[in-house]
Amino acid sequence: MGRERGKKEGKVVVTGYNLHLDKDITKFQDYVQIGETHLSGQKAKVSENLKKYVIDGIVDGTQIEKDWFPQMEADVFISHSHADEKLAKGLAGWLHSCFGLTCFIDSCVWGYADDLLEMINDEYSDKKNKPSGGCIYDHKKCNTASKHVNTMLTIALYKMIDKSEITILLNTNSSIKKYKDIYQQTTYSPWIYSEIVCTEIVRKKPISEYRWKSFLEHSFEKSQARNDGFSAVYAVSLEHLEFLDILKLLEWKKIYDKCKVRYPLDYLYKLTYKKETEKIPVNI
Numbered sequence: 001m002g003r004e005r006g007k008k009e010g011k012v013v014v015t016g017y018n019l020h021l022d023k024d025i026t027k028f029q030d031y032v033q034i035g036e037t038h039l040s041g042q043k044a045k046v047s048e049n050l051k052k053y054v055i056d057g058i059v060d061g062t063q064i065e066k067d068w069f070p071q072m073e074a075d076v077f078i079s080h081s082h083a084d085e086k087l088a089k090g091l092a093g094w095l096h097s098c099f100g101l102t103c104f105i106d107s108c109v110w111g112y113a114d115d116l117l118e119m120i121n122d123e124y125s126d127k128k129n130k131p132s133g134g135c136i137y138d139h140k141k142c143n144t145a146s147k148h149v150n151t152m153l154t155i156a157l158y159k160m161i162d163k164s165e166i167t168i169l170l171n172t173n174s175s176i177k178k179y180k181d182i183y184q185q186t187t188y189s190p191w192i193y194s195e196i197v198c199t200e201i202v203r204k205k206p207i208s209e210y211r212w213k214s215f216l217e218h219s220f221e222k223s224q225a226r227n228d229g230f231s232a233v234y235a236v237s238l239e240h241l242e243f244l245d246i247l248k249l250l251e252w253k254k255i256y257d258k259c260k261v262r263y264p265l266d267y268l269y270k271l272t273y274k275k276e277t278e279k280i281p282v283n284i
Helices: 022-040 061-068 082-099 113-124 139-163 190-201 213-217 246-259 264-272
Strands: 017-020 076-079 166-171 177-179 183-187 242-244
Touching (some): 022 082, 076 082, 082 166, 082 246, 113 139, 166 190
């Protein structure tokens, strides 16, 4: 599982990892603050004034996407349930602290899509205040705004998965579940569903394409579907994602701490893609 179907010249091309953590979620608690600090340095600076994006009466969607969901360099894209955000931050902190890897978690780095959607609806969806309190919007205009914002976010996510060297899916009881006797593996989150499918169809590139030349030599310094509204279940295939658990993570750290010669992900590949990497020296 998790291996590129068309590997060339003995070089492994990594699809991603299916990280099972339900019994080990406390392992990363001490790294949550480190993760938050690491991710906050990448935080997008969004504008709360939509008028800056209006050109001749038309909103510049390209510029909104660049400002709210900017692309950046990352080694690891972490796909997770909204309920596991703290766990995702802890994993990001552990990966950054132990290996110096740059991680990406969309909810911690980008502007919130719900905030952007609310801004657009307030401005363009005929908002009317109700005498009894609250407000109402034009339903069709809200749907149109939602389509645009969700498309911006989806495309931005796909671009980040494509740019990141690996994707790690946090496979917990909050993200992946069995659905009755119909599906063995499902998710209720449309974002996790979208990200898993993306890892399966995204371009498979040689590892060297993800890294700067200096790093190659290496002396190196969604929201889960809500229960208070519409909900849907999506069958997912995880066969293309390599199995990973806490024991392999700790073994990876042990080997890297001993050697620290090459790029840290190379040691993970050596552990999990043994056949494909047997001819690739990594000084283990």
